[in-house]
Amino acid sequence: MAWAVLFSGISTSALAQPVSIQDQQQWLLEQVRIGEALYRDDLVRDSLARLWLIAPNNPQALAASVRQALLDKNPDLAKQRLAHLQQLAPDSLALRQAQNLMKLQDPQAQKQLQQARLYAAAGRPEEAAAIFEQLFGNAPPDFATALEYLRIRSNIPGQRPRAIEQLKALDVQYPGNISLRQTLADLLFREKRNAEALAVLHQLSSDPNASGPAAEREYEYLSTLPIDRSTTLAWQEYLQRYPRSPVLNEATQKLKVQQQLLADPAWVAGTRGKQMIDRSQNPVAAEALLRRALKHYPEDPSLYGALGLSLFRQGRYDAAYTAFTAAHSKEQDTSFISRWQDLMDATRYQLLLAQGDKALERKDFNAARDAFQQARKAKPQDADPLIGLADLAVAQNNAPQAEALLLQARRLEPTNTSAVRGLMRLYSAQSPDKAKSFLDGLPPSLQKEFTAERRRLEVNELNRLADAASERKDWPQVVALLSKVRNLTPDEPWLTYRLANAQR
Template sequence: MYKFTLNLLTISLGLAVMSMAKATPTAHKLLMAQIRLGEDIHREDLVEQSLYRLELAEPDNPDVVAARFRYLLRKGDIEGAQKQLARLSLLAPDSKIYKASRTAMRLSSPEGRQALQMARLQAISGRHKEAIDSYDKLFNGAPPDIEMALEYWGAMTQIASRRNEAIRQLKILNIDNPDSGAIFGALGQAYSQNGDRANAVANLEKALALDPNSSNNDKWNSLLKVNRYWLAIQQGDAALKANNPDRAERLFQQARNVDNTDSYAVLGLGDVAMARKDYPAAERYYQQTLRMDSGNTNAVRGLANLYRQQSPEKAEAFIASLSASQRRSIDDIERSLQNDRLAQQAEALEKQGKWAQAAALQRQRLALDPGSVWITYRLSQDLWQAGQRSQADTLMRHLAQQKPNDPEQVYAYGLYLSGHDQDRAALAHINSLPRAQWS
């Protein structure tokens, strides 16, 4: 892919430069891009060709001098590289390119190579903060080339608090090197770590298109598959929330086509079936999800809610069949079912005038849902009817103290007071709530 494009560019630009005393800005930019690309794909012949033409036209251009410096350093010509570095110190002493070149020279020494090896070992072993500190001491904020920059910013992407900073720097690097598949790959990996699936997919696709023979291709393809899958899942969830089950179904099916071994695409199809009230299909999808991954708590929840719609008894039987960990994942549903059952039993006892027994059940409900305004109200009413009026009053007072600005509490306590011939107290309590909170 590169060979034809670059050789054609070399010929056309070579003719253009040879006919001019000084390279035009466009020619300079294209030749420098060819140098960077040659460095990136390790084609020293391309670097040398472009350098020759640039040096004819712009021998004192700092970018050209720095490129010659890097070329000589890669060739192991330390003396020649030092001469170019000395020239660069005179031409652009405060420039980033001089600082980067100085760093490269330092890294060419035995001490520099040893320090770089230490930083790389720290990064590989997961000691990313230590690695960044080591790189900072080596680079002083100016990595000498693309490869080193990718090492540095790549290590920084492993630190969540600094990942966005690394992404910004990689994007800047990408502007100067738009044909570098390695940079797009690093950006794709960083976006993936951030959970930004859309940008991860776009950058990984670009990396693979630009550099189809890269040694990183297995990693990029694997990441691309993962991010395509989860992007489709995210988009499917969003479509379902937007009440568009047809689009959601297409997206979940798309995710399933990308990876038919993961359970979340099947779960999504179950959610679509639930939204359509196609309960037999929903049950099949949720059960299939659990066969694929017994730890998928969303499928457990989906089945529990589905069976609850059919009957409380069926839901309770399903919950009883679950493992301990599965059961814990839907303990709120189990508590709610228990609460509903106790509420029905308490109501039946109230109709029979068995107030003390009803109150005992209301206490069990309150234990399942502590602080519930209306369960506290029901318990207090049952206690009052059972002759335990002081205890009933105390419960409602404590509720008012715990939730002084809760409109439901204000209304419930007002109702309680009014129901027991305390109309003035009821009105005063209701008026304690700011008018803005009235509904």
């Protein structure tokens, strides 16, 4: 994967007493990365300030200073540093990363990133990863974005081993990040590489950048793991490794509780359901398991959230919204509350679109208009509500309004195939020549998607000319025209019969 460029092996073993200017630069750059990994803003600021004194033209330092300027809400300084970097290293990875950071200040890029996150939450990691790659290419702008991308890729079938190796490389470059190592350990457990996962846990517990005794740190980490057989094993080894831990009683109690839960069929069903959702497996089967678990654990927000995702993937947006609302109301962990809110918003948007489509099917035009307009207010930069309103205009025989809405949708999303298809239907009804002209004006990539539409237009035109020739009894012309039709649609039996008659 091209993103591995970010994870190439840059050593993070800090030099205790850097002597040369080059050693000092390397050491300070490592301190910047350590500060970013540990969210130590003071370490980043101090290291960048010292770098600026001894190496104001270092590309990596300039890229880091662009990040810091944006964090400090100083876009003018960020632009100055970016311009300096562009002059200094026009073909560098550092420049591409800095440019991608600036790109994220654009509302359209933010919208694409949000869409990627929604795809990831909805169990569509391939589409989410594709948006990340479209936005950033081989130059993820910062550590957090690279980590988020690798988490997404780990959910794509067959990609987990590669993601693990890239996470290991990222950990070398940005040492000490607890979230990264938690992710890495979890993926290793999922790959049944328990020994490696436990080694990561031990690394967490002995991390010199982490605060508190090693036993307490490992206790805190183990407390965040999902309850399963691997976690129980980790707790057992923890008790053996730290017999004098100050939290020994709490750890013993946690092990006992987990063993009891793992013996409970309802809890196991909920765990299996959540795993199926995480792995984008059968949402109907996952729903049954999650509902079984909720009968015994009705206050668990994670079960409601997983249930919401299973329903969302089935297109049952009304029920999904109810489940996400329950997860949001019961959640105590602030890091998850915003996730449930985002999923509630995304589900309500899809629900409004679905309500509009259903109202249109039953010819309840007022209800359809209200639903599509509400969806448009929720996401004014999305094309789908405009396409829904265009369908409504078509149903009310208002072709000019439908065309205007579809053109507006294309301005928002030029490659939206639903908008193009809607315009094709309108233009085909008006004039085949107008439809062909519209097709000819599409980008080549879109024209390929509408090959069948072009063939249909050609077949209709040839049939029209053949009908006219038949009325004139110009049978040679009929045969020539129908032969062309047959080349385009060789499997049409009625056409073969008609051609045979004309030849006779």
